Amino acid sequence: MSRRTVVIAISVLAVVGFAVAAFFYDRASTVPQATAPVPQNSALERFNSPSFGPANAPVTIVEFFDPSCESCRAFYPIVKKMMSQHPTDVRLVLRYVKLHKGSEEAIRLLEAARKQGVFAPVLEAVLEAQPQWHDDAQASAAWDAAAQAGLDVAKAREQMVSPEITATIERDAADAKTVGVSGTPTFFVNGKPLTNFGAQQLYDLIWSEINQSR
Template identity: 90%
Template sequence: MSRRTLVLAISVLTVIGFAVAAFFYERASTVPQATAPVQEIGALVRFNSPSFGPAKAPVTIVEFFDPSCESCRAFYPIVKKMMSQHPADVRLVLRYVRLHAGSEEAIRILETARKQGVFVPVLEAVLEAQPQWHGDAKATAAWDAAGQAGLDVAKAREDMMSAEITATIERDAADAKKVGVSGTPTFFVNGKPLTNFGAQPLYDLIWSEINQSR
C-alpha cells in the first residue's frame, strides 16, 4: 500500500487530532521542547535537534520530517498521543527533510520559532494550515499561521537566513541521505527503522522497545 493511500486512510485521525489541538497544546507542558543538549547517536540524533520528552527516556523516536508533507501532518497527532500514553518512557527527536515547494521556508519558520521559545504552538499552527500553503514556495499561509500562534514574524524574517539555521538544514539533509531516507515521515526507534509504514507498526515498535527497557 502506498504512503498516499495510507494518508487517505488516516485522514480522519488527522481531523480528530487537530479538532483537539487544545488538548495537545496542554500536553506540550508535559512533553516539552528540550533545552538540555541531546546525546548524539550517529547520523540519527544531533545535539541541537528539536526534541520532546525526558532527556533520559529509554526510548528515542527519531522522525525525519517535512512540514509540507501530508503524511507528516497526518501522523503528528498520532505520535503525540503515543507520547502522552508513555510520558516517562519516550523521547521524540525531529530531523528536517526538504521534499516539496515551501518545505525549506517552513523549516526556517520552525527554527526561528524554536529560537523564540514558541516552537510547539507554531509547529501545530503551521501543520494545521498546511493545506493552505502546501506547494507554495513562499509558504505565505504558514507565515500567517505562525504569526497568529505567537511568532514575532518581523524578527523571524531577520533571523531565518542565519548561518546556524542553514547549517541545521544542510546537516539534516546530509544525515537523511546517510541513513537512506527517501520519503517522509521516516521513523527510527532506538536506532531501529520502522520497516512497515503505519500507525500500528510504529506503536508496536515503540512498545517493544519500552518493554525491553524494563
C-alpha cells in the same frame, strides 16, 4: 498497501486529532514541551536537534519529517498521542527533510521559532494550517498561523537566513541521505527503522522497545 493509501486512511484520524488539538490549543498541557538538547552526534540524532519528552527516556523516536508533507501532518497527532500514553518512556527527535515547494521556507520559520522559544506551539499551528500553504513557496499561510501562535515575524524574518539555520538544513539533508531516507515521514525507534509503514506498526515498535527497557 502503498504509503499513499495508508496516508489517506491516517488522514481521517488526523482530522479528528487536529480538531481536538484546536479545541484545546491555548491550554499549555496540550502542547508538547521542547526539551534541552541531549549530547548526541550521529547521522540519526545531532546534539542540537529539536526534541520533545524527557531527556532520559528509554525510547527515542527519530522522525525525519517535512513540515510541508501531508503524511507528516497526518502522523503528528498520532505520535503525540503515543507520547502522551507513555510520558516518561518516550522521547521524540525531529530531523528536517525538504521535499516540497514550501518546505525550506517552513523549516526556516520553525527554526526561527525555536530560537524564540515558541517552537512547539508554532509547529502545531503550521501543521494545522498546512493545507493552505504546502504548495506555496513563500508559505504565506504558515507565517500567518505562526504569528497567531506567538512568533515575532519581523524578528523571525531576520533569524531565518542565519548561517546557523542554513547549516542545520544542510546537515539534516546529509544525514537523511546517509541513513537512506527516501520519503517522509521516516521513523527510527532506538535506532531501528520502521520497515512497515503505518500507525499501528509504529506503536508496536515503540511498545516493544519500552518493554525491553523494563
